[in-house]
Amino acid sequence: MTANAVELTPEELEAGLDAEQLRRLVGLVEHDAAGDPFPVIAQDAIVFVVGNATQAAQFYQAVFGMELVAYSGPETGRRDRKAFVLRSGSCRFVIKGGVSPDSPLLDHHRRHGDGVVDLALEVPDVDKCIAHARATGATVLEEPNDVTDEHGTVRRAAIATYGETRHTLVDRSRYHGPYLPGFVTAQTRVQRPEGHPKRLFQALDHAVGNVELGKMDEWVGFYNRVMGFENMAEFVGDDIATEYSALMSKVVASGNHRVKFPLNEPAIAKKKSQIDEYLEFYGGPGCQHLALATNDILTTVDILRSNGVEFLNTPDSYYDDPLLRERIGKVRVPVEELKKRGILVDRDEDGYLLQIFTKPQGDRPTVFFEFIERHGSLGFGKGNFKALFESLEREQDKRGNL
Numbered sequence: 001m002t003a004n005a006v007e008l009t010p011e012e013l014e015a016g017l018d019a020e021q022l023r024r025l026v027g028l029v030e031h032d033a034a035g036d037p038f039p040v041i042a043q044d045a046i047v048f049v050v051g052n053a054t055q056a057a058q059f060y061q062a063v064f065g066m067e068l069v070a071y072s073g074p075e076t077g078r079r080d081r082k083a084f085v086l087r088s089g090s091c092r093f094v095i096k097g098g099v100s101p102d103s104p105l106l107d108h109h110r111r112h113g114d115g116v117v118d119l120a121l122e123v124p125d126v127d128k129c130i131a132h133a134r135a136t137g138a139t140v141l142e143e144p145n146d147v148t149d150e151h152g153t154v155r156r157a158a159i160a161t162y163g164e165t166r167h168t169l170v171d172r173s174r175y176h177g178p179y180l181p182g183f184v185t186a187q188t189r190v191q192r193p194e195g196h197p198k199r200l201f202q203a204l205d206h207a208v209g210n211v212e213l214g215k216m217d218e219w220v221g222f223y224n225r226v227m228g229f230e231n232m233a234e235f236v237g238d239d240i241a242t243e244y245s246a247l248m249s250k251v252v253a254s255g256n257h258r259v260k261f262p263l264n265e266p267a268i269a270k271k272k273s274q275i276d277e278y279l280e281f282y283g284g285p286g287c288q289h290l291a292l293a294t295n296d297i298l299t300t301v302d303i304l305r306s307n308g309v310e311f312l313n314t315p316d317s318y319y320d321d322p323l324l325r326e327r328i329g330k331v332r333v334p335v336e337e338l339k340k341r342g343i344l345v346d347r348d349e350d351g352y353l354l355q356i357f358t359k360p361q362g363d364r365p366t367v368f369f370e371f372i373e374r375h376g377s378l379g380f381g382k383g384n385f386k387a388l389f390e391s392l393e394r395e396q397d398k399r400g401n402l
Helices: 010-014 019-026 053-062 104-112 126-135 216-227 274-282 297-306 316-320 322-328 335-341 382-399
Strands: 042-049 067-072 081-088 091-098 115-122 140-149 152-160 166-175 203-210 230-235 246-253 260-267 286-293 344-348 351-357 368-375
Touching: 019 203, 019 368, 042 104, 042 166, 042 203, 053 067, 053 081, 053 091, 091 104, 115 286, 126 140, 126 152, 126 166, 126 216, 203 274, 203 368, 216 230, 216 246, 216 260, 260 274, 274 286, 274 382, 297 335, 297 351, 297 368, 316 322, 316 335, 322 335, 322 344, 335 344
Parallel strands: 042 091, 115 166, 203 260, 286 368
Antiparallel strands: 042 115, 067 081, 081 091, 140 152, 152 166, 203 286, 230 246, 246 260, 344 351, 351 368
């Protein structure tokens, strides 16, 4: 294998993905990690804290088509909490909730509601990454340590990022259990209807963080300096504004683009932006949305909608605009089929993408999901920003938060 070759993770191999599929799904690029001071293999897990982990785990299985693979809780000796590990392709969610009244997870949930507490990363050398992070000014939340059970040993540590979010660093090269020591194998009991696809999404494309006004460049610098991430894209000014609200966004990515973190901050405008609303209701900076990569967005959206998922509405005028059709050219799906489902389309110099956004999935107007199907494009749907944000503003106005 050459230095630039794409090395697949066990989760990607188990999901039946190959390097070419990953390039198409998430815009993966070749990268020589030899000189990387903070090499990152992949996103290890998205860890949520929720008010009711039992029901949330059931929701993601029944509605999002995910499979339960591991569990930890009172039955396994963890008295204060429950945690359910779910998989879809190479994407792993861990859903945690407090059990005992004094569980710190309940305190976190009281402050923030349902949300992402940890964007965990798989790395080949935890100690090397922590040494570099410490030397470049990161806050180390958990020193490198080993956790072991009959399935082997996991080396792990953690650093702080924006708000109360953390990056747990995980080396699981010596481990063959279902997730981590302390977890037992578990299995989904949801019965899928005949003809249901094996999964509705195959991988995590990107995870978006919202930070306070004036802090975006600070956190971009953090990812550049501490983790060696490169600047991938920047959206400012008219790129990302409507008549009423505005925000600024920059995207940082690991060398191979397997891990991508757009970072948003609000901008001064006539009314409150979606970022302002998030910061108010989440109680500070945090992960705003997760983009899930699918190779068949039409089927995914049809099934999700039949399962009760609500998506942001796109006006017919978006699809009827002759400039849109001129700009996007030919795509694999007739525009009429996209219009019927409210799926957005954008094209750049590398190709095109299809995308759609859910409404917030919890009681607070904070965390939501994007589903994305890439066809060569390495972008984030810049041409759709205005239509998307106007749709978000309509929802904010219904909630009385615009």
